[in-house]
Amino acid sequence: MNVAPLERRLLRVPEVMALLGLSRWQVYNLIRSGELESVKVGRSRRVPVAALDEFVAQLREEAA
Template sequence: MAALSEARFLTVAEVADMMRVSRMTVYRMVHSGDLPAIRFGRSFRVPQSAVQVAMSTHVVDVSRSA
C-alpha cells in the first residue's frame, strides 16, 4: 500500500460525482463497510484507490441476469 503521505483522499461529494450516485449512497457504502473511509472531524474522506477498486469490482453485467 502506498505511503499515507502519497495517498489522495476524496470527499463524499467527490466520490458521489465519480460514481454517479447520490451522496447518501456513498454514506451507506461507508457505513456498511463496502467503501473504506476515515473520519476527519464530522466528515469522511475516502481513499481514491478504494473508489477505483469499488468501481471495478461492483460492475454487474445486466445482459446476463435476464
C-alpha cells in the same frame, strides 16, 4: 522552480457522489455497509482514491 502539485489521495463525499453518479444517501450507505472504505478526518469522512478504485473494480468483477 515549477513543482507539480501532489495528486490528491482523499476525496470528499460530494466528489465521490459526482464521480460515481450516486446520491449522498447512497454513498453514505456504501460507507456504513463497509462496501466503500472511508477514513475520518476531523468531523468529516474522506474516501481514499484507492478505495474508490477497488470499489469500481469489485463492481466490474460482479458484473462479469
